[in-house]
Amino acid sequence: MMRIFSSYRTEIAIAVAIVVLELALGILVPNALTFGNISDIAQASAPLIIMAVGVLLVVITGGIDLSVGSIFSLTGMVTGLAMNSGYNSVLSTILGLLVGVVFGGINGFLVTFVGLAPFVVTLITYAVAASLAFIVTNGHSLPINDQNYYLLNGGTLIPGVPNFVLFCVVLVIVTEFVLRRVVAGRWVYAIGSSTNAARLLGIPVHRIRFSVYVVSGLCASFASVLSVSYISNAEGTAGEAMMLQAIAAVVIGGASLFGGTGSAFGALLGALMITVIQNGVNLIGINSFWQGSVTGLVILVAVLIDRVSKARR
């Protein structure tokens, strides 16, 4: 028990903070604690959680992925375009997911095998994917007319558990397990802690680094198809705000942008924290322009707490 507490100190602190925040919100707006609102928070945060888990892997290796927001937008447009062109929903979804794999692969290749800086590479793919998101449909948003497509997000593979919850939980648990218990997962941390040391230890740095960018792209695409399924609409600007939110979620969750630390549970909680803040600001009726400031303040507090706790250790 103590070991778990020690391993997940940051995550537990964030979880407590979320609960306190939600309870405080419940005092101000009683409906905040209803099942409906908690369900809304879960639904609103699902794409962000999935995207944040992908970004986390890149961040742990000491990299950054700025392209996820644009991949999110482009995936939606490709999926929507395919469905509106008569392809069935399964094939359209696969085509959408391929967007993430391709862009993640390009990111991974340029970072790993060409040796370009992750910031530069993903800034380029961010711009290209954002541009393509408009080019593929000439900028028009696309309604999804397949009446059953909502089942991908809102259906229930396990009775009583909506798919978006199931997907998030499974992704977070599997990622956490891989990171903590599987050799390849430990290598991800090792690369982020010291790439040179990892190389000397015989860790396949190139392969692992390439893989995390592909997974990050895939996660962004998966988040997008879930979102498209939920709102029955694809938009070229859908992912614009999400890249910063995903990175913020990862940082709030205790990951260091210098690499070597972070957890999937932390990314989950970071994404939840951001969504709870957005929800709270709306419920209380604070001008929504304050959301960015409040989120920034939370990131600052999270980073400071992390810094203090590390200094004590």
Add this chain to the structure above:
Amino acid sequence: MPRQPGLRYLLAAACAVIGLATVAAHPASAADKKLTVAYIAPSLDISYWQWVAYGAKTQAAKLGMNYVEFTSENSPGTQMNNVRTALTRGVDAIVMGPVSSSSTPPILRLLKSKNVPIAFTGIGPQPGSTDYTSAVTANNYETGKAEGSFVCKAAKALGGNKIGMLSLPQDRENAQKYLRGAKEAFAADGCDLVQVLQTHGLTVREAVDQANDLLTAHPDIKGIYGMYDEAATGAAKALQTRGLVGKITVATADGSPTTIKLLRDGVIQGLFLQEAGGQGIDATTQVFNALTGKPTTKDIPLAEPLVTKDTIDSPEAQATIKRVYPPSAGAF
């Protein structure tokens, strides 16, 4: 150095060839020069400005004008650079959706000094400005009032008087006008505006979340007032998820293939059509008139007529919708 008359003749011949080539490359003489209009959009990442561009482009072709397009990426600096680039390219007139009203005075000064006509679309110039040809805008105040009245009456018919609003950012002049009109209508018709949530990104996803939050904070609302198209799409999704379609009325400004379909399906009840394409058409016509010595109209506040499920197929409504978006965007 000995004189070389042959070289002189060679140079003269070369100059003549270059001169002829230049004339050949630019066949339009001053007498029959084709006019060029530049459309400068604040950004082209939202459908509205693309549809204005479509209107300007098709009208330019109809009037026999060349058409060039720029996007200011929501930056006043880029907007000014675009104007200068357009002038360098020799455009004869500018149609502009400005980044903001306050960004227009230096542009108007520059264009006045070059004697180039400008017509604004969507967003007008800084109040008090006079050095422009035309401003083709939507009558946001009157629309705000009409939509407020529509939503309030529909809410009362559903047994309540509380309204929630999904607003454009209130730092925009058009959003302030919508809100002022709506508040006056609510006060006159006896409705309470219980909450206003402003958008950041104008996305459906954000609107869904905000509509859900609105319904959680105020479960007793009977009307949702949208200021932009995605607001109604988002509100509709939230109502569908909660099984509240028909129990809460939704109306919005703008109009798109998505909201037209929602209107036909009875998920939303009112659309106040904003003629995005029509603004581009009218603004281009105004600068063409200015260039050809025809009369122009300084301010053209276009009405945003209401369409409902019952009136959507009327000839008038269909004619208006065709001035909202191009056929390539979707069904009318």
